Amino acid sequence: MPLLFLLLFPFLFGLAFWLGLGLAGWWWVRRLGLELEWNPLSAASRAARAERGGRYGAALRWYARDGQGERRLTASFLYGLPDWPVRSLLIEVGCELVRLERGTLLARSAGVPEAMTRAIAAEAERTAEALWRSAERIGAAAQQLEVLRYHPRLRHEMQHLAEVRETVRDLRGRLAALTLTGTLGSDDHDEARYLLLRLQALATLARDLTEQGHAAAA
């Protein structure tokens, strides 16, 4: 019996030691703001590569295909942007866009016409382009000057982003309802028409967001 104890104790001690060391290493790596890339072919890696390459539509597509896309997008924005109110809004809009894009995939597999899901996905990706450009501008400006936090343009941008968020939320709800009802019946034509109207509204908002950026740059 004592022999068993003598053998078991060092074994358990060693196990706990290596586990603790691994956890401490993991925590340290995360504290340094480093990301470990285990598999270059995973959706998360592709999303990160697309985001770094400035292909934001593709980044959204891959974030939607990654199960933890929202968490990764949130981590990326939390690290990259200053702790301003606009940051949480950007994160919310980004997460909503990821969910909308994922919703189009689910809707397509459930039988919603591909033309419709494709149009929604394309619009979501265009909006993502505008969103990321906005985030890039805000991040780059914040690194130069802290008082920009109170710039009036930022308030305009926040109003715009709030509108985009509401539109995307509404669109997501409509798409889910359309997925639930399945193939297009007579009732669903109204639903589909309304959905397309919201899509146009989103396109207008995204364009406004982009134009606002150009106006700010000019």
Place this chain on the structure above:
Amino acid sequence: MRRRHRIPVWYAWVALSALVLGWWLLGALHLG
């Protein structure tokens, strides 16, 4: 926007696989 650094851990997978494959090939071709 600042970006977090990504460490490609998969380089280690590739290097290890190449090492094992090379070792096996050396043995298989009787070159060792």
